Amino acid sequence: MLALLAIGVGEAPSRIEHVVMVSVDGLRPECIAAPIAASYPALTRLARGPHTLQARCDPQISVTLPNHIDMITGRTVAGDAGHGWIANDDPPSRKHGGTLHARNDGYVSSVFDVAHDQGLSTALICGKWKFVLFEQTYGEDAGGPDTLAPDNGRDKLDLFVCDPGPMSQADHTVTFLHDAALQGKRSVAFLHLPTPDFAGHANGWDLTDGSAYRKGVADADGVLARLLAAIEADASLRGKVAIVLTADHGGGVPRISHVDAEAPINFTIPFLVWLGRDGESFDLYQLNRDTRRQPAPSERFAADAPPPIRNGEIGNVALTILGLPAIPGSTANAAQDLRLQAPAQPVAETGASTSKTASP
Ligand SMILES: [Zn+2]
Structure with missing residues (x-):
C-alpha cells in the first residue's frame, strides 16, 4: 500500500467555493502579532494559515485608492501595464474619465471580470465612496x-455597496454569501473595512492599548468575527469559504497620515490566507523562497532580488484558490505562483528503502 505523508498543511483548497478578499484600511501588522493580537480574536484566527506580516504595498505609493486598484486589477501604479491611477479622492463621473479604462490604452481587467465571466457571483462591499470608481469601471x-x-x-459586479458601518458591512457580506450558496453559485467578494484608517487620521496610528486606532481595529475585527461565525453556522458555507486579508497601507508617517511611501510603518502590511478552517500557521516567504524575497524590515524591496509579497497579489491568489485563471494584463502574481501550501512529500514507492510508514 502506498503511503502518502502529508506534511501538515491539510488538503488542497479545491473544496473552497467562495473567497472573500478583505482589505483592512490602514492596518498595521503589529496588530496581528503578540501582544496586541490577543485583543483581536478574528484576526488571530485568520493567521491560522499561510501568512506574512512583512508584505508590501505598491512600490511607489502608500495611499488608499491606488493600492485598491492594485488589488483588484493585479497591476501596480507604475511600470509595464501600470494602471496609472494616483489620485486618492472621489473619482470624476464615468463620462468625465472616471474609469480605469479611460486612463489606459485598453480595457483594464479585474478579479471581478474573471470570476463573473466564469459564472461566479461577485460583490464589492466598501466603506469609502471613492470606491465608486470600481462600479463605474466594471458596471454595465x-x-x-x-x-x-x-x-x-x-456588469461584472453583482453587488456594489458603500457603507462604512461595521455591523452592516458584515450583514451585507453574509447575505451575499448566503444568497450565492442558495443559488448554488460560487462567489468572489471584496470587503473593504475602513475603521482603522478613520481612527488613524483622527488621532494617529497609536498602537497603545485603549487608543482610538486600537478601537478602529477592534471594529474591523468585529466584522470579521461576525463573518466567521455566520460561515460556521451555515452548513452550506462551513469549510467552503476562504478569506484572504491584506491592507492598502499601514500608517503613522506623518503622524495622522500615511502618505510617505518611504516610511516602513506605511509600506509594511500583513498578507494572510485562511483556507476555510483553522490550520497551521506558515510563513508565506518560507513557502515561496524561490519566487519571493522578504525584504529587511526597513526596505520597501530588495534590489536585484525577487519581489516581496504585495497586496496587489490578492486578486490572483483568490482566483488560484478557486482554480480560475489569472486576471488578463495583471503583473502581480500573474503566474499564480504564490504557493499557499507546502508541496506534499512524494508518494513513497512500495519497498523503497527511503519510504516511511505513517504511525497508526
Ligand atoms: Zn488613509
Whole structure:
C-alpha cells in the first residue's frame, strides 16, 4: 500500500467555493502579532494559515485608492501595464474619465471580470465612496463583454455597496454569501473595512492599548468575527469559504497620515490566507523562497532580488484558490505562483528503502 505523508498543511483548497478578499484600511501588522493580537480574536484566527506580516504595498505609493486598484486589477501604479491611477479622492463621473479604462490604452481587467465571466457571483462591499470608481469601471456601462459562454453580461459586479458601518458591512457580506450558496453559485467578494484608517487620521496610528486606532481595529475585527461565525453556522458555507486579508497601507508617517511611501510603518502590511478552517500557521516567504524575497524590515524591496509579497497579489491568489485563471494584463502574481501550501512529500514507492510508514 502506498503511503502518502502529508506534511501538515491539510488538503488542497479545491473544496473552497467562495473567497472573500478583505482589505483592512490602514492596518498595521503589529496588530496581528503578540501582544496586541490577543485583543483581536478574528484576526488571530485568520493567521491560522499561510501568512506574512512583512508584505508590501505598491512600490511607489502608500495611499488608499491606488493600492485598491492594485488589488483588484493585479497591476501596480507604475511600470509595464501600470494602471496609472494616483489620485486618492472621489473619482470624476464615468463620462468625465472616471474609469480605469479611460486612463489606459485598453480595457483594464479585474478579479471581478474573471470570476463573473466564469459564472461566479461577485460583490464589492466598501466603506469609502471613492470606491465608486470600481462600479463605474466594471458596471454595465463600462464593463467588458463576456466572451465565455454562457454570456453573463457586462456588469461584472453583482453587488456594489458603500457603507462604512461595521455591523452592516458584515450583514451585507453574509447575505451575499448566503444568497450565492442558495443559488448554488460560487462567489468572489471584496470587503473593504475602513475603521482603522478613520481612527488613524483622527488621532494617529497609536498602537497603545485603549487608543482610538486600537478601537478602529477592534471594529474591523468585529466584522470579521461576525463573518466567521455566520460561515460556521451555515452548513452550506462551513469549510467552503476562504478569506484572504491584506491592507492598502499601514500608517503613522506623518503622524495622522500615511502618505510617505518611504516610511516602513506605511509600506509594511500583513498578507494572510485562511483556507476555510483553522490550520497551521506558515510563513508565506518560507513557502515561496524561490519566487519571493522578504525584504529587511526597513526596505520597501530588495534590489536585484525577487519581489516581496504585495497586496496587489490578492486578486490572483483568490482566483488560484478557486482554480480560475489569472486576471488578463495583471503583473502581480500573474503566474499564480504564490504557493499557499507546502508541496506534499512524494508518494513513497512500495519497498523503497527511503519510504516511511505513517504511525497508526
Ligand atoms: Zn488613509
